[in-house]
Amino acid sequence: EDKVVQSPLSLVVHEGDTVTLNCSYEVTNFRSLLWYKQEKKAPTFLFMLTSSGIEKKSGRLSSILDKKELFSILNITATQTGDSAVYLCAVVGSGGSNYKLTFGKGTLLTVNP
Amino acid sequence: EPEVTQTPSHQVTQMGQEVILRCVPISNHLYFYWYRQILGQKVEFLVSFYNNEISEKSEIFDDQFSVERPDGSNFTLKIRSTKLEDSAMYFCASSSDGDTQYFGPGTRLTVL
Numbered sequence: 600e601d602k603v604v605q606s607p608l609s610l611v612v613h614e615g616d617t618v619t620l621n622c623s624y625e626v627t628n629f630r631s632l633l634w635y636k637q638e639k640k641a642p643t644f645l646f647m648l649t650s651s652g653i654e655k656k657s658g659r660l661s662s663i664l665d666k667k668e669l670f671s672i673l674n675i676t677a678t679q680t681g682d683s684a685v686y687l688c689a690v691v692g693s694g695g696s697n698y699k700l701t702f703g704k705g706t707l708l709t710v711n712p
Numbered sequence: 713e714p715e716v717t718q719t720p721s722h723q724v725t726q727m728g729q730e731v732i733l734r735c736v737p738i739s740n741h742l743y744f745y746w747y748r749q750i751l752g753q754k755v756e757f758l759v760s761f762y763n764n765e766i767s768e769k770s771e772i773f774d775d776q777f778s779v780e781r782p783d784g785s786n787f788t789l790k791i792r793s794t795k796l797e798d799s800a801m802y803f804c805a806s807s808s809d810g811d812t813q814y815f816g817p818g819t820r821l822t823v824l
Contacts, residue, residue: 641815698810702755
């Protein structure tokens with residue numbers, strides 16, 4: 600059974616801090632790892648990672664994958680109150696045309712002014 | 713920017729009643745999914761749909777659940793006889809390649 604473990608489960612920081620969120624996984628036939636941000640309702644897509652060692656970057660957010668050690672990190676620099684959300688890590692395993700996402704429990708990030 | 717839409721945003725029903733949750737995926741996508749999230753728990757996979765048939769379903773997706781793509785745009789999830797434990801947020805997602813899945817805003821289902 601595919602498994603995703605995120606840490607920490609929650610984190611409280613002050614605006615301007617840098618945070619690192621962790622995601623480790625076990626999956627059959629790994630295809631990709633995705634990060635989502637969930638504020639009130641739907642998870643919104645942040646990054647998809649398929650190759651080890653290649654950093655994906657979008658503004659203050661960046662992420663990298665280590666396929667040998669089976670983990671990924673999501674970094675947020677110069678945090679803002681608008682970054683407060685649950686950050687979800689999910690993996691895609693494949694078997695034929697089955698590309699389901701297996702999610703972790705998420706990291707609840709609270710950024711205080 | 714294209715997005716997945718879902719209706720209704722909130723559905724309240726009595727135990728034993730049938731509900732249909734509706735989704736309009738992004739128009740050129742080929743892979744469709746339903747997930748659910750019980751309050752305080754993680755997002756769980758229910759079913760994937762590709763090439764007009766179910767490609768995978770989870771243990772949760774028992775005989776009470778069914779999915780349909782009745783026309784070229786809608787994708788529906790039907791729960792035949794709702795139970796209290798079906799109360800959750802139901803998310804539809806779609807993808808063009810099976811990897812990057814885009815989620816709709818969800819339908820909150822409350823079973824009384």
